[in-house]
Amino acid sequence: MALLEASDLEIRFGGVKALAGVSFHVEAGEIFGVIGPNGAGKTTLLNAISAVYRLDGGSIRFDGADVTGLRPHRLSRLGIARTFQIVQPFKAMNVRENVAIGAMFGHARLRTRAEWLAAADAALERTGLAPKAELMPPQLTLADRKRLEVARALAMGPRIILFDEVMAGLNHTEIERMIDLVKSLKQAGLTVVIIEHVMKAVLALCDRIMVLNFGAKLAEGAPGEVVSDAKVVEAYLGQRFAKAHASAQPAAGGAA
Amino acid sequence: MSPAPRIRRRALVLWALAIVGVALLAAAPLVLNNYWLRVLTTVFMYAIVTQGLNVIVGLAGYHAFGNAVFFGFGAYGCGVAMTLGLPFPLALVAAVAVSAAVAGVIGWPILRLRGHYFAIATVALNLAAIQLVIQVGGITGGAQGLPLPLSDLPPGPLYRAIYLVMLAGMVVSTLLVAFILTRPFGYALRAIRDGERAAGVMGIDTTASKVAAWAISAGITGFAGGVWAYWITFIEPASAFDPAIGVKAYMMLILGGMGTVVGPVLGAFVLEFLSTLVWGGFVTAHQIVFGVLIVAICLVAPNGMLVAGRTLIQRWRSRHGAA
């Protein structure tokens, strides 16, 4: 069953169409990847789904209900959580408080301070941040700040999490750890949408992939099919390169 | 959220000190002469205005530079209510209600603006309110000003009563800020200050929180304005809506430390005493002195006097140690 369904999403900035009628759906329990060259509209898509941007057209359904036009905080209480590519911790609160905010406001059921803190501690435990709970965000490494984004989203008790380039800027070991984390979320029954440049992560994680280019959907399907699609290779690497490699299957890694 | 025992003990000491301090201030009118009574009443008044500013600026991070507009609404709310025959306590309730209501209504469109835009929108609001009272006039008395009905109390007891009301306002507004900081609402405001987008997607109703914060801020500020109007018995647009009131409160907030509980009170005491002392020597150049003071504070202690003091001590120590 489709948990998230987007139809004809459209976002304009001035005269530029950042999203020009994108439709897709995400099945419950799957990991759905969104890839595309820089400026293809990936983050805009995420902002459209999480209502950070107002839609200029199209509609979004979540769990069968129309959620088009709902404000971000309403969406979060329905179970939609997200992270930010440019991490946005509340810098005057410690890590634990940062995460507890998610439980305090974004969780549909938790009511007491004890419950908020328990949810925060559970999220910290799951993301491996528990030993750093009392630190302030500026004291964290980038990898830890990315994990803090994930922990804040988890504390909201979401049904779907939208990841905006959580791997960007991490080294190999850190990427491996993040891949394991996302896998464990899927095992726990969460639905995941990831926007990612790190192809290794996309291929390792995703059940299905959608490719965006110039604000429109270029391709969609299983990871293996999509990355060998000639149109996709062309969008990423340019036309000439695509022709030269038309017969040879392009290697999957490092397209970013 | 789980303070270590050491911090808890320190908080206990601070609370004890605060209670003793308030008790002393409450008893002070018995021994103070009129001059110092007036100075302290002014200090309390500014502490209230600064605490009001603290809610929207210090907690929510929205630079309401023209927040003095609510001082004026409070003053006129009280003045008009008393002209209509309400007793002072009820008029004060009206002052708070009018200020909070104005902020609530105007807040919906205006709090969508951020940064510079919000700041100058509030400045424009401040100036527009002056024009509105002057030009529209009516029951506010317009440019001629509005005399308030005189109290039945003789001056001595009246001024002591006003002193106590201002003191109570300072204490209550400070407790209110302390209370807000422990509530989810306080966390929501601090989250909005540090990252409004993230706050929104984490479930915080940012618009409602900001509007509520501004209404509370306005109510606190309006309280000070209402008591002030009764105190000086005659108000006019240019003095009730004087933007300098807001700016002075800003200076006190900067000095004391934004977003802290007692910072606004400390800032009010320090700056008001400082300016009282300094101004005595410059009768004709108050504004020049105030202006220079503003610039000096911003250059020397942009993060508050506590931070500035700490930095100074550290610098002195390191130099001392090196020598």
Added chain:
Amino acid sequence: MLWQATTNGLLLGGLYGIATIGFSMVWGVMGVINLAHTGFIMLGAYTTYGLYHWVGLDPIASIPISMAAMFALGYVLQVLILNQIIRTSLLLSLVVTFGIELVMVDAVSNAFTSDVRSVNASYAASSIELFGVLIPVVRLVAAGFSIALGIAFYAFLRFTRAGQMILATALDREVAALMGINPERIYALTAGAGAALAGATGSLASMLFPIMPGMGLTFLSAVFVITVLGGIGSVEGCIVAGFIYGLVQAWSGYYLGANYQEIVGFALFLLVLVLRPQGLFGRAFFGEHA
């Protein structure tokens, strides 16, 4: 009479336009809301008054002098004060420029008292009649100079090296610094140029309005409205929005009465801010605050 009001509005609109350019540029280039801007206008008017009163200089002839004086003052204040606090926060720049304005106004009050002063150019009383509309020569001269100064400043930004450096710094401070531009110098230059235009505004205004220490405040609503209407940091936007503001003022005075002019101004300001903060003509110039 409507035509007369319209003409008056257009003539004043030019002056409002150059009253705003400096403020708008300073905001656009360095993100500072300069509340002392109207103080420079007031000081420009007193410079003209002083030169007229003591030396007998014609108000028009004093424009370059008041521009030079205000440039120097703006430059020095930027270097000594504003450059020190500019990167810390928005609120410090607001507070500091408010403090500077207080000092300016009070200094002038002490030096000249709060009495209303005026200058009378030889052509002050004469006017031209055109299609039944009376055009005072002073206003025509002021409007002409305003437009000329606006165009000159536009040309300065587009066609001189210094102007290009200002624009580059406004667009991207870091990149500008990499290209060898010293941002603090550019900020000082911008502040000086802005103050110079304010000084010219003051000189021109001294012929039209009563000169007093608080006269700057009457420009404040105009400056706010026009900045936002024209788009932050846009010279051409300032000129066009200046005319629009002048017309709105004149018409609201004509239909509602002079009492409501300023209220209409503020209402317009808040309306534009809420509905179209990017200005009528485009996007916010200063990306960070869009």
